[in-house]
Amino acid sequence: MSRTTPPRPEQVERLFPELAGFRGTATRLHPRPGTPSVRDGSVGGPLLWPADEPWPMCTERHRRRYGDRVADVRLRRRILAEAWSRAPEPGRQPGPTEEEGDVLRSLKRGRHAPWLQDTDPIPMLAVAQLFREDVPDLAGPADHDVLQVLWCPFDSHAGRHEPKVELRWRRSAEVGAVLEEQPEPEVVGAEGYVPERCVLHPEQVVEYQDLGLLPEDLRERIHSWEGDEDDIDESSVLYETDLSIAPGWKAGGFASWHATDPAPVVCDCGQAMDLLLTVASSEWNNGCRSWIPLEDRPIADTMDANIPTQVTVGRWGDMNVFICRTDPAHSHRLVFQG
Ligand SMILES: [Zn+2]
Ligand SMILES: [Zn+2]
Known part of the structure; x- marks a missing residue:
């Protein structure tokens, strides 16, 4: 069975056309127990x-x-x-x-x-x-x-x-x-370092750069579009949780800097580093339910459905593996987001 990310609840480039310059793709891996x-x-x-x-x-x-x-x-x-x-x-x-x-x-x-x-x-x-x-x-x-x-x-x-x-x-x-x-x-x-044996269901999705790495004026306009913080509830569509970066295990795309201030990841050789792989402690939680694949919706709330690999990294967060853009043989870098 393949996995299908539902369309995003807003077409964010229609609201903010300049986001086209901060668009990328990632491949969600959708690991599920198998042989x-x-x-x-x-x-x-x-x-x-x-x-x-x-x-x-x-x-x-x-x-x-x-x-x-x-x-x-x-x-x-x-x-x-x-x-x-x-x-x-x-x-x-x-x-x-x-x-x-x-x-x-x-x-x-x-x-x-x-x-x-x-x-x-x-x-x-x-x-x-x-x-x-x-x-x-x-x-x-x-x-x-x-x-x-x-x-x-x-x-x-x-x-x-x-x-x-x-x-x-x-x-x-x-x-x-x-x-x-x-x-x-x-x-x-x-225990969280023992992955369950899983097959993959790769799916390419569109992502947009982490909010913290967008130009300040754009960031502020996105904030005011999201509305007053006091009015935000579960039904609110937010850039960070619904429109920018896919949760779960993935290859490529943008790293989510939800736990620390974003920082450029630079190789010892001076070159920028690219996100190779994100290892995630869960594929969805209450904060990012819009990303739950259509095929998983019927079982989304059953026990452990959102943690198919049983892997836990950092404090129930993500482990991002970066590699050098010019020479992948240079040492990789790990960035944890809790
Ligand atoms: Zn060791
Ligand atoms: Zn390098």
Whole structure:
């Protein structure tokens, strides 16, 4: 099933023609639980990884003994999904049975990998695989048709409170034998770093630059068009939430600066950086319901429908990955928006 973003509630360029100069496109990925193959775009793997190529490991110094077992995270999700999808029975509480509750309570965070020293190599987790032919807004080297994204699922890298992200560009035609068993760490620092295995439903949409990066006079006219702040309610159409930047996982387009002041993202080489990928903690919430795909509307309010990947980044926000415009081999940059 494809996914279709409904038309925006206002044609914003009719109201503000100069926004044409701040228009761009992004490809919403619409990840949904499924069983992708190594030849498919996916969130949560499996990756088209050459059998003879070493899997990326993290050796940065940080604690890696303590956290959630990856196996426990998956078991907990399976139990909860099953429990809440059961038809309610008269006389019984909805949700997990007592027996399931016992299992859930046993899945605790802890020192589950006591043998690991703070710099022992641990395998990184597959986060996403994107094929250029499916994702028209994918930045990066045009002669590579696959992007693979992995991360080390602990919040302590490069002196910052964030995971370590690894990008690999590949030519799919050059991959012969594929690695069959993909390594995984035993333990993750946070449950939200374990993506559910998802297939993608890429959809290209039009976006407009973040409000904070528009010229001041235009920004002010948009504000006065939106109306008095005291009169804004759920039915109000707002530039930031309805007309400018698509929520959820996406490739390309504009970054949303809803949590911090917008800042130009510049590479160490001095060149501007482009938004490669947005990893999002939810595809919709009450603030951006106009972006809910038509196909998802009937189930939009059922449990976890808006968090198909089960990934959480930052404080329930977005992780934006930027790459250098002139040389994608230069170090990428992460920007978190809570
Ligand atoms: Zn690490
Ligand atoms: Zn650069």
